[in-house]
Amino acid sequence: MSKTLLKVESLKKTFGGVVATDDVSFDVQLNEIHAVIGPNGAGKTTLITQLFGEQLPDAGSVFFQGENITRLATNKRSAKGLARSFQITSVFFDFSVLDNVALAVQAHKGHSFKFWQAATTEIELRQAAMDALHKVKLDKRASMKASELSHGERRQLEIAMALATNPVFLLLDEPMAGMGAEESASMFGLLKSLKEQRAILLVEHDMDVVFGLADRISVLVYGRLIATGTPDEIRRNPQVREAYLGEE
Amino acid sequence: MSVQEIPKELESHLKPPLLFGSGRGRVLTIFIMVLLFALPMLAWGMGNQFYLDFSSRIVCLAIAAVSLNLILGYGGLVSFGHAAFVGIGAYAVGIPAYHGYESAWLHFPLAMFAAALFALVTGAISLRTKGVYFIMITMAFAQMAYYFFLSLEEYGGDDGMTLWDRSDFGFIDISNKLTFFMLAYVLLAVCICLTFKIVHSRFGMVLRGCNSNEARMKALGYNTYAYRLTAYVISGAMCGLAGALIGNLQDFVTTDTMTWTRSGELMFMVILGGAGSLFGPVLGAIVFLLLEEILSAYTIHWHLPFGAFLIFCVLFVKGGMNGLVTRDWITGSKQGEK
Numbered sequence: 001m002s003k004t005l006l007k008v009e010s011l012k013k014t015f016g017g018v019v020a021t022d023d024v025s026f027d028v029q030l031n032e033i034h035a036v037i038g039p040n041g042a043g044k045t046t047l048i049t050q051l052f053g054e055q056l057p058d059a060g061s062v063f064f065q066g067e068n069i070t071r072l073a074t075n076k077r078s079a080k081g082l083a084r085s086f087q088i089t090s091v092f093f094d095f096s097v098l099d100n101v102a103l104a105v106q107a108h109k110g111h112s113f114k115f116w117q118a119a120t121t122e123i124e125l126r127q128a129a130m131d132a133l134h135k136v137k138l139d140k141r142a143s144m145k146a147s148e149l150s151h152g153e154r155r156q157l158e159i160a161m162a163l164a165t166n167p168v169f170l171l172l173d174e175p176m177a178g179m180g181a182e183e184s185a186s187m188f189g190l191l192k193s194l195k196e197q198r199a200i201l202l203v204e205h206d207m208d209v210v211f212g213l214a215d216r217i218s219v220l221v222y223g224r225l226i227a228t229g230t231p232d233e234i235r236r237n238p239q240v241r242e243a244y245l246g247e248e
Numbered sequence: 249m250s251v252q253e254i255p256k257e258l259e260s261h262l263k264p265p266l267l268f269g270s271g272r273g274r275v276l277t278i279f280i281m282v283l284l285f286a287l288p289m290l291a292w293g294m295g296n297q298f299y300l301d302f303s304s305r306i307v308c309l310a311i312a313a314v315s316l317n318l319i320l321g322y323g324g325l326v327s328f329g330h331a332a333f334v335g336i337g338a339y340a341v342g343i344p345a346y347h348g349y350e351s352a353w354l355h356f357p358l359a360m361f362a363a364a365l366f367a368l369v370t371g372a373i374s375l376r377t378k379g380v381y382f383i384m385i386t387m388a389f390a391q392m393a394y395y396f397f398l399s400l401e402e403y404g405g406d407d408g409m410t411l412w413d414r415s416d417f418g419f420i421d422i423s424n425k426l427t428f429f430m431l432a433y434v435l436l437a438v439c440i441c442l443t444f445k446i447v448h449s450r451f452g453m454v455l456r457g458c459n460s461n462e463a464r465m466k467a468l469g470y471n472t473y474a475y476r477l478t479a480y481v482i483s484g485a486m487c488g489l490a491g492a493l494i495g496n497l498q499d500f501v502t503t504d505t506m507t508w509t510r511s512g513e514l515m516f517m518v519i520l521g522g523a524g525s526l527f528g529p530v531l532g533a534i535v536f537l538l539l540e541e542i543l544s545a546y547t548i549h550w551h552l553p554f555g556a557f558l559i560f561c562v563l564f565v566k567g568g569m570n571g572l573v574t575r576d577w578i579t580g581s582k583q584g585e586k
Contacts, residue, residue: 052467078469090467092460098261103457106450107469113478118448121264123254130258142261165468 003030005169005199006051011060013043013050013223020046021057022223028169028199033191035202035210038220039243044203045087047220048171051201052084053077064169078107081168085158085175087203093147097138100146100157101129104164132164137186152183159190170200176209188213211235219243265448267441269526273574277527284534285433292426300425301497306537307432308493313517313529314439315486320515321524322447323479324459328383329370329390330514333363333484335506337491339397342409342501352415352422356492363488364481366393371480375473387508398503408502415496422496432493436530439486444526446482455479520561522570531569 006028013021020043028034036044049055051062053074061070069077092100099120105128106112106119119125133139136156141149146157155175162170175191176184184206191213194200204210210217211231218228221243227234234240254262268274284303291299312334319325340359344350370389377385403409414423422428446452457465458472465472495501504510513536521532539557543550565572 054463054466073471074466075469075471078467084467086464086467090461090464092457092464094460095457099453103453103465104468106453112450112454112470112475114450115446115452116449118264118445119450119453120448121262122450123258123262126258126261127255130261139257161464161468 002032004028005030005065006201007063008051009061009063011047011050011062012058013046013055014058019223021050024060024220024223024225026218026225026228028201029215030199031195031197032215033195033200033202033213035204035214035217036220037204037207037210037217041222042220043223044220045173046223048084048173048201048203052082052171078165078167081166082171083162083165083167083169084171085162085173087173087177089151089154089158091146091154091157091161093145095146096142097144097146097149097157098126098129098133098142101132101160101164102126104161105129105132108165129164132160135163136160136190152179155179156183156187159187163194168198170194170198172200173203174205175202176204176206184209265444267444267526269574271574273525273570276573280527280531280534281437284530288429289426292429297425300429302537302541304425304429304432304497305494306533307429307436308490308497309514309517309537310530310533311432311436311439311493312487312490312514313521313533314436314443315483315490316514317518317523317525317529318443318446318486319476319479319483320518321522321528322452322459323455323476325375325476325480326383326515327374327386327480327483328508328511328515329386329388329393330483330487331506331508331510332366332390332393333487334491334494334510334514335393335397335503336363336366337488337493338495338498338501338505339403339491340488341415341492341495342411343403345411345413345415346403346409350413350416352417355415356489359488359492360485361488363491364485367481367484368477371477371484375476375480387511390506390508390511394503394506394508397506404502406503408500408504411495411499411501414499415492428497432497435489435493439489440526440530442486447526451475451478516558520558520568522568525568525570525574528568528570535569 004027009025011021011024024047036047038044046055050057053072056071061068064080064082092103102119102125105125109124130139130142133142136159138153138156138160141153149157159175176187179187188209191200202214214231216228216230217234219226219234219240226243227237227240268277288300288303312330316327316330319327337359340362341355344354344358374382374385374389398406420427420431422431447456454470454475458476462472494505517532517536518529520535521530522528539554543554567575
């Protein structure tokens with residue numbers, strides 16, 4: 001038996017009359033990429049925000065490594081080893097690329113109530129940040145401003161920042177959105193290598209990526225989980241075909 | 249890393265920040281700081297006391313503006329109640345003096361401590377709000393402080409209280425106008441250096457990160473509230489120091505130093521000079537007070553052209569006075585400062 005990292009039990013969230021998350025239960029194992037797919041408005045991002053504490057569910061529980069974290073603050077979840085990337089690029093645009101990642105490193109290397117030494121001269125921070133940039137192949141851009149990066153590069157920066165916090169569990173919200181074929185391919189390889197000793201919850205629209213990468217797939221439709229299984233099972237599932245993949 | 253050997257690829261990314269920035273901004277900044285010191289000296293040498301006093305006023309308000317810049321410019325927290333800290337600082341001089349305690353070593357630490365305490369209590373509540381609500385609540389707290397001091401009949405109420413003697417430092421005598429100016433100038437320099445250290449430290453990176461993208465900071469694991477509150481308290485203490493100086497400068501302590509319009513003036517100095525630039529607030533204080541002085545000599549309705557000028561600056565001069573100089577006019581991007 002592999003180890004369960006994340007366990008979600010009957011999660012519920014409504015916005016007025018709209019049921020965004022409707023009795024969702026699933027789990028994610030160590031060394032697993034678990035993809036969540038579903039049509040637009042199915043509640044995928046809402047699900048991520050609840051797992052990360054940016055929004056709190058109305059009912060249900062979230063367990064991380066056996067501990068109930070349903071109501072834990074976002075920054076404390078980060079300390080426990082969760083990290084997320086954002087569907088709409090969310091970085092520090094007026095900072096340099098390296099500073100962006102260094103700020104992510106800094107959050108998990110000692111405290112930040114240090115008022116004297118210039119952060120840009122801390123070798124430890126810079127080195128770890130550079131390592132993360134190497135992983136996403138963005139090291140050549142280190143001294144550029146984040147606002148000067150291309151769309152695809154910003155997506156890579158998103159991942160580098162999530163990685164720099166040394167997470168055990170990555171919540172990736174459409175990491176490939178808007179990427180070119182070449183960037184996509186390199187991201188594909190990166191994600192594949194990242195699941196070792198970790199787990200990834202991947203929300204993604206690109207079906208080639210999802211079926212190529214995921215160990216298991218969950219299908220979300222109108223907030224409800226209609227199926228969970230291996231790519232093959234999902235491909236064969238008649239309900240899924242009807243709701244999402246489309247009849248042939 | 250135990251070995252302090254610097255990997256080759258990191259070398260170019262380990263540059264320590266520069267106090268005066270780089271490029272044209274550097275030249276201008278040094279020029280202005282030298283001028284701010286030399287001109288009053290010259291005026292005093294020629295027997296013109298007025299300009300010495302006027303410069304002291306610029307320097308004192310520049311300290312207040314620098315303190316506001318820490319949270320407004322770098323932290324993105326628009327505090328509309330900073331005059332309260334100035335007032336608290338001034339009363340921390342006036343009230344002990346009234347009771348016969350003249351020592352500056354009591355007045356100045358008390359001013360900073362009292363202002364920091366006020367910042368801690370009001371900040372803890374204000375920082376739970378965002379945007380316009382933060383502006384309004386900081387202003388509301390400042391007004392509370394204003395009416396509190398206004399109601400203290402014992403200490404002059406709305407008539408204010410005269411300082412018969414300036415704070416006693418022992419080894420220097422700040423009732424000498426020149427000595428006072430030099431002390432204020434040195435304290436301004438110290439405050440700027442402190443701000444410089446803070447904004448480039450780990451703490452400063454976090455503060456600026458919260459300004460740039462708070463949601464991301466939380467996602468990275470930062471307790472943004474704690475960092476912002478700390479910055480608010482540091483800023484308050486620094487502004488309390490400015491208040492203690494201003495009380496001494498005026499030889500008079502009154503609630504007039506803490507009305508909400510004073511808070512607005514401080515904000516204008518910061519924005520006029522360039523929010524989020526180290527020396528911008530100093531530049532802002534100089535331009536603000538000079539204009540006020542010049543315009544009011546021509547007409548009693550000087551507020552009108554002054555207001556028009558401020559509106560023009562806010563609309564068209566991005567990055568304030570500092571931005572005008574450091575901008576690269578060819579590519580349109582800013583150089584030097586970050």
